[in-house]
Amino acid sequence: MAAVPSSAVAQVPDDVGRFGAFGGRYVPETLTKALDQLAREYDAAIKDPKFIADLDYLLKNYVGRPNPLYFLERLTKKCGGAKLYVKREDLNHTGAHKINNTLGQTLLTLRMGKKRVIAETGAGQHGVATANACARFGLECIVYMGEEDIRRQKLNVFNMRMLGAEVRPVTTGSRTLRDAINEAMRDWMSSVETTHYIIGSVVGPHPFPRIVRDFQSVIGRETIEQSQAQFGRLPNCVVACVGGGSNAAGMFYPFVEHKSVELVGVEAGGRGAKPGDHAAPLSHGTPGVLHGSFSYVMQDEDGQTSDVHSVSAGLDYPGVGPEHSYWKDAGRVRYTYCEDSEALEAFDAMARSEGILPALESSHAIAKGMEEARKRGPDEIVVICLSGRGDKDAFEVARLKGMKLE
Amino acid sequence: MSLVDETFRRLRSEGKKALMPFLTAGDPDLPFTAEVLKELAKRGAHLCELGVPYSDPIADGPVIQASYTRALEKKVKLADILKTAGEVAPTLVHEKNRVPVVTMVSYAIIYRHGLAKYVADAKAAGIAGAIVPDLLVEESAEFSELCRKEDFSLIQLVTPTTPRDRAKRIAERSTGFLYYVSVTGITGERTQLPPGLIDNVNWMRSQTELPICIGFGISTPEHVKLLAPAADGLIVGSALVRRVAAAATEPRAKVLNDVGAYVASLLAALN
Ligand SMILES: Cc1ncc(COP(=O)(O)O)c(C=O)c1O
Numbered sequence: 001m002a003a004v005p006s007s008a009v010a011q012v013p014d015d016v017g018r019f020g021a022f023g024g025r026y027v028p029e030t031l032t033k034a035l036d037q038l039a040r041e042y043d044a045a046i047k048d049p050k051f052i053a054d055l056d057y058l059l060k061n062y063v064g065r066p067n068p069l070y071f072l073e074r075l076t077k078k079c080g081g082a083k084l085y086v087k088r089e090d091l092n093h094t095g096a097h098k099i100n101n102t103l104g105q106t107l108l109t110l111r112m113g114k115k116r117v118i119a120e121t122g123a124g125q126h127g128v129a130t131a132n133a134c135a136r137f138g139l140e141c142i143v144y145m146g147e148e149d150i151r152r153q154k155l156n157v158f159n160m161r162m163l164g165a166e167v168r169p170v171t172t173g174s175r176t177l178r179d180a181i182n183e184a185m186r187d188w189m190s191s192v193e194t195t196h197y198i199i200g201s202v203v204g205p206h207p208f209p210r211i212v213r214d215f216q217s218v219i220g221r222e223t224i225e226q227s228q229a230q231f232g233r234l235p236n237c238v239v240a241c242v243g244g245g246s247n248a249a250g251m252f253y254p255f256v257e258h259k260s261v262e263l264v265g266v267e268a269g270g271r272g273a274k275p276g277d278h279a280a281p282l283s284h285g286t287p288g289v290l291h292g293s294f295s296y297v298m299q300d301e302d303g304q305t306s307d308v309h310s311v312s313a314g315l316d317y318p319g320v321g322p323e324h325s326y327w328k329d330a331g332r333v334r335y336t337y338c339e340d341s342e343a344l345e346a347f348d349a350m351a352r353s354e355g356i357l358p359a360l361e362s363s364h365a366i367a368k369g370m371e372e373a374r375k376r377g378p379d380e381i382v383v384i385c386l387s388g389r390g391d392k393d394a395f396e397v398a399r400l401k402g403m404k405l406e
Numbered sequence: 407m408s409l410v411d412e413t414f415r416r417l418r419s420e421g422k423k424a425l426m427p428f429l430t431a432g433d434p435d436l437p438f439t440a441e442v443l444k445e446l447a448k449r450g451a452h453l454c455e456l457g458v459p460y461s462d463p464i465a466d467g468p469v470i471q472a473s474y475t476r477a478l479e480k481k482v483k484l485a486d487i488l489k490t491a492g493e494v495a496p497t498l499v500h501e502k503n504r505v506p507v508v509t510m511v512s513y514a515i516i517y518r519h520g521l522a523k524y525v526a527d528a529k530a531a532g533i534a535g536a537i538v539p540d541l542l543v544e545e546s547a548e549f550s551e552l553c554r555k556e557d558f559s560l561i562q563l564v565t566p567t568t569p570r571d572r573a574k575r576i577a578e579r580s581t582g583f584l585y586y587v588s589v590t591g592i593t594g595e596r597t598q599l600p601p602g603l604i605d606n607v608n609w610m611r612s613q614t615e616l617p618i619c620i621g622f623g624i625s626t627p628e629h630v631k632l633l634a635p636a637a638d639g640l641i642v643g644s645a646l647v648r649r650v651a652a653a654a655t656e657p658r659a660k661v662l663n664d665v666g667a668y669v670a671s672l673l674a675a676l677n
Contacts, residue, residue: 016544026513026540028465029576030590033567172471178462185464190591192567289514289540290462302484303518304461 008332010256012323017206020329023322025205027185027292034192039207041112046214051107058103059218062136067091069226069383074353075370082236082376084369086356086386087223089247094132096125096359096388097219097247102198104215106133109196116140116195120184122149122177122243123314123361124156125388126200131165141165144183146175149313152396174307177243177317181291201244202321205292209249209321216250223383224254231381237262237372240385241365242282242335243314245321247387252333253323262334265324266368268310269337279308281320282328282335295322311340311400312360314388338364344400346370347390357390360397409506409534410559410582413453414617414638416503422677424452424639425630426619427646427669428510430473431456432482434654436490442650445662447498447505449669454498455537455641458487458511465539467594469644473651484519488531495532506534508559508582513541513549521549525556535559535582543576550579559583564610566590566600574613583617583638586610588624594644596623599633607636627675634676642672 012019025035045051059065067088076084089097102119109117117139121127127143134141143160147169150157160167173179181204188197202209202216227234238255240248242265255261270278278284281296288297290305298306298318310316327333338346343360346367350358358366362385369384376382390397398405407415417424427446431439439456446454459474459482466474491507498505509528516524516538528536535558541549543562553560559582564573567590577584588603589596603620610618620633621641633640649668653661 024545025542026545027542028539028565029542029563030465030565030567030587032542032572033569172475173461182462182464186467186592189465190589192590289512289517291464292540294517299514299518301518303512303515304478305514 006330008256008327008330010253012326013206013210017210019323019326022287022295022325023206023209024294025292026289026294027205028189030189031192031205035205035207037112038108041108042207042211045108045111051111055104055107059100063093063099063103064091065218066222066226069223069230072354075349076373078349078353079370079373082373082378082380082382084373085235085381085383087219087251087383088386089219090356090358090362090386090389094125094129095391096129097216097250098126098129098200099132100218100250101200101212101215101246102126102129102133105196105198105211106137106139109139109198110137112196114194114196116191117198118142118144118184118187118191118195119198119200120144120177120180121200122180122316123312123359124149124153124160124392125314127160127165127167128156130198131160131163134165135163142187143167144170144180144187146170146177146180148175149177149180152313153392154395156392176313178305185291201246202249202323203244203291203293203319209293209323212246213249213253213323216246217253219247219250219385220252220254223251234258234261235381235383236376237264237380237382239264239266239365239369239372239382241266241315241361241387242320242324243317243361244319245324247385249321249323251385252327256332263332264368264372265333265335266364267335267337268312268315268364269339270309271340276307277309278337279310279316279318280337281318282324283337287325290319293322295325296320296328311343311396312364314359314361315364336368338367342367347397358386359388359390360393362387408557408559408582409504410453410508413503413506414583417452418638423634423637424619425669425673425676426453426455426639426641427451428455428457428641428643429650430470430477430647431458431487431490432477432480433473433647433651434476435480436482436486438653438658440490440494441658441662442665443494443498443507445666446669447500449666450500450673451505451669452639454505454507456491456507456509458484458509458515460512460515463512465592467592467644469648470593473647484515488527491533492531507532508535508537508561509533510537510539513538516549522552525552525558529556529558535561537561537563537585539563543579546579554581561585563587566606573610577610577614577616580616583619584610584614586618586620586637588620588622591622593622595625599623599629604633604636611636627671630672630675640676
């Protein structure tokens, strides 16, 4: 096992998918051939100017990139400290950062000549993004979604069906994201020769954590360019929420070797620090194996995955991408957590002060971004990754506030 | 030599094939698991595979998944499973030959328990080896070395999607036997086994001296008759787990008898 690194570098993972001690590939032998094929195809694709041009075209014309780095004037005043900016992933087509990864992996699917796509989804944003991309390219699309999340994210379920995807309810275990990943993996075990699994975050076996990070790192690259253009320098602090960790990895990765920039990852603190009340493996978990990767995870003393809780379906996951574990142990990223109630307050603050309804996931980052701003002086700049918009959460927020929607 | 090696050496010298039933530890409870193990040995099963319930088993179909979920809902712990194994495994004898028990156990569980400690504790419980369905040959160096030192079999898997050069490498690393997965897919009873399976096993046979056991999907005496000539042993999982699960609602003596009769029907087709 590799020693704890003294500082994080960007040249990870290695050939076998290790980020320091973390990552790797812990899956049944059946999946090896497809994972090897994917790794080879990806290596070839990123050297192919046509692939890069096709992806750039889609990101510009289909997704609407680059999205703005936007000044939160009234929230900044309210906090009375550093200037707050948001990276507007919520303005992307389909309403979240997930589409950045989905399009990249859809193009890989086409390169591999596969006609069927499976995906898991928690909040439904990755499912919707995948359904859009598959509709655009005429691929069959099946989305696994936990029954509990189907209840919480009705609107996205309806949208996926309108886009021609089949949404398969998952009724095992906690009926959330973790179980949806299990079902998608099981489907893939049987369909691996004809099907690509578009995983929705920087989790899973090698090479997924690397591929998803790379496709999402357009977020951080744009943020760096826009910071240089708008303030002539990099921000002091960058904040993102961490479910599986893809928006955070995409935002943080290009900053890793810009050591002056503080990076803060925000996990779901749920109802409190008691086991089962939160979904914060980097804050409360231990290293272990889940979904094909070695990373921090919420487990009991036998290695059984623990139940977790968050108001936000997209953060309600007991594991986290291996690169975050690497950044945590190397001290490059500071990980903290935000409780359900704080996230809801940040949701309200963003809505009332800025006229932006954020996703509940992103509200976790906003809460901690405001906290960072309060601690800092007016010459400092804090950038928050606004990973998605809040429309999908209307029913859940109404329920939490004791209001009723027809 | 582990007890697994000794068993296959003996069976080969007698020109016989092995039947290896799989059952989930703790479904419906550990005392019944112990009873079933004794019944399997009594009927003449040659080895037994004991599944350690895991919360996220991605290689398992609905029957084994559900059995894991039931066992975990009853809070079955690894320590209790090893304790039960320690009581029964050394007593499992058929016609004077000991019947080895190997665990099917996820790497998540082994890692959490500690690699060396897992081997030591399992060995102390009379367990002869492990099948770790999510530990690929590339990731297995450390655990493999620990197992080798302790003469604890680490059984590796080859599947229909495994390229041939890779299959050879896996066979070189496997100890005890080589687990040949019959289908591209998850565990569960199948009516039809894939065409080409026997040819593939025959090819594997030409590459290694190691005993080869076929598993996944096997459930009927017809399957057994068809596959026995190609392999050293056959593994039967879901079909048995389904029968054992009936103990939740039916009298245990009846379930035990059904399980015994089912295994006897497979054994009759085997040798
Ligand atoms: C808007 C939004 N933000 C964040 C997440 C969390 O995922 P990740 O940590 O991979 O960015 C999700 C997941 O569904 C999401 O929809």
